[in-house]
Amino acid sequence: MDLETPPPDLYGRPRADRFFERLTAFGDWYSPALGRPGLRRSPRRAEARGVPPLFLVVTAHRVVAEDVVELRLADPSGGMLPEWQPGARVRLTLPSGRERHYSLCGDPADRHGYRIAVRRVPDGGGGSAEVHDALHVGVRLRVRRPRNGFAFCGEEKVLFLAGGIGVTPLLPMARAAQHAGVDWRLVHTGRSAASLPFTDELRSLDPNRVEIRTDEEHGLPDAAELLARAPRGAAVYVCGPAPMLAAVQRALDASPAVSLHYERFGAAPVLNGRPFTLRLGPGGPELAVPADRSALDVAREARPELPYSCKQGFCGTCVLKVASGTPEHRDRRLTEEQRAAGLMLPCVSRAAEGETLELEV
Incomplete structure (x- = not known):
C-alpha cells in the first residue's frame, strides 16, 4: 500500500x-x-x-x-x-x-x-x-x-551500468554528473519495465543520456554490447548481480573504457577455496565446508539465527571468535589486533584444506 x-x-x-x-x-x-x-x-x-x-x-x-x-x-x-x-x-x-x-x-x-x-x-x-x-x-x-566504499570520482567521461535494484547508488552519481557537466551515459537493465524503479526520475535528468533495456524487449544483455556505449577513455561504474559484474570485468579490456568501479549485491564467488571443517562450539556439530561455499553459509544451515549483512567481508556484522584452529583471513575489516584476538569474519574467511575451525557461537 x-x-x-x-x-x-x-x-x-x-x-x-x-x-x-x-x-x-x-x-x-x-x-x-x-x-x-x-x-x-x-x-x-x-x-x-x-x-x-x-x-x-x-x-x-x-x-x-x-x-x-x-x-x-x-x-x-x-x-x-x-x-x-x-x-x-x-x-x-x-x-x-x-x-x-x-x-x-x-x-x-x-x-x-x-x-x-x-x-x-x-x-x-x-x-x-x-x-x-x-x-x-x-x-x-x-x-x-x-x-x-563506492565513491564517485567525477571523471570527465562516465558510463553507468545498473542491473535492477543496482540503480540505487548510481542514481545520485548520475545526478552529480549532470550537475557537473560530465559526459555521462546510463544504461538500466532488468527483467521488465515494471520491475525497474526510478525510470522517470532518471529520464528527467537527461532523456538522451539514459537507456532503459529490458530482457522482455531486448533479450539478455551482453556485457561487450553494453560497454560499447562508453565514450572512449571513460570510467565505468557498475552495480548489479554478480554474473553481470563478472561479465563486465571480462569484457572491459576490449571496450572503449579505461577503468572500472563496481559494487556488488550479495557475496562474491569463492576463489581458490579449499574444503575444511567447521565446528560450532565445543562438542557441537562438525560441518563440512566445500571449496566453493563460505563458512557463514554452511554455519547458518545449522544455526540460521547467526547474524550477517554484506557477505563481502567489510561490514563486520557476522564476526565470530575462533576457539581453536587457524583461520585464513580474507576480509577487509578486521585489524591485526582483532585477528590476533581470535576474531574472524566467516562470510569470506576460511581455513587451510583439512583444517578444523571451532567457532564460539
Whole structure:
C-alpha cells in the first residue's frame, strides 16, 4: 500500500514538530511489538567509539516498482542529517535485530531525509521481507551514519551500468554528473519495465543520456554490447548481480573504457577455496565446508539465527571468535589486533584444506 510523504516543511523546522512527536510515540509503541515471541534476535553491535548512531523514523513507505519499496528516513524532531556523497550506504538495525546495508538513492543536498529502495528477495535471509512488511510509517530504527566504499570520482567521461535494484547508488552519481557537466551515459537493465524503479526520475535528468533495456524487449544483455556505449577513455561504474559484474570485468579490456568501479549485491564467488571443517562450539556439530561455499553459509544451515549483512567481508556484522584452529583471513575489516584476538569474519574467511575451525557461537 502506498503511503503519502508528510509535507516537506515538517523536515526543516528547527524545533520539535508535533506531528513527529506523535509519529515518534507511535513508533516507540509499534517497533517493540514487532519482536513477537519465537522470533530470534541477532545480537546488536555498538557503533564505533566516538561515532554515535542515528535514531530515525520512517516517514514514507511506497511502492516504486514491482517488488520494490522506497523508504524515507528522517530525524524525529525534524533536524538535519549527516552529509553523504553518491555511493554511500547506511546500515539499518531492523526491528528483529537483523542488520542490513542499503545504498542511499536520494539527493545529497536533501539534509532532512535519507531515501533507500529495497527489492523483496523471496529466498534471501529475511531482511528485505522485513523492510517491505514491517517498516511502516512511524517505525523507529537505529541507523549507522553513511559510509562510502563506492565513491564517485567525477571523471570527465562516465558510463553507468545498473542491473535492477543496482540503480540505487548510481542514481545520485548520475545526478552529480549532470550537475557537473560530465559526459555521462546510463544504461538500466532488468527483467521488465515494471520491475525497474526510478525510470522517470532518471529520464528527467537527461532523456538522451539514459537507456532503459529490458530482457522482455531486448533479450539478455551482453556485457561487450553494453560497454560499447562508453565514450572512449571513460570510467565505468557498475552495480548489479554478480554474473553481470563478472561479465563486465571480462569484457572491459576490449571496450572503449579505461577503468572500472563496481559494487556488488550479495557475496562474491569463492576463489581458490579449499574444503575444511567447521565446528560450532565445543562438542557441537562438525560441518563440512566445500571449496566453493563460505563458512557463514554452511554455519547458518545449522544455526540460521547467526547474524550477517554484506557477505563481502567489510561490514563486520557476522564476526565470530575462533576457539581453536587457524583461520585464513580474507576480509577487509578486521585489524591485526582483532585477528590476533581470535576474531574472524566467516562470510569470506576460511581455513587451510583439512583444517578444523571451532567457532564460539
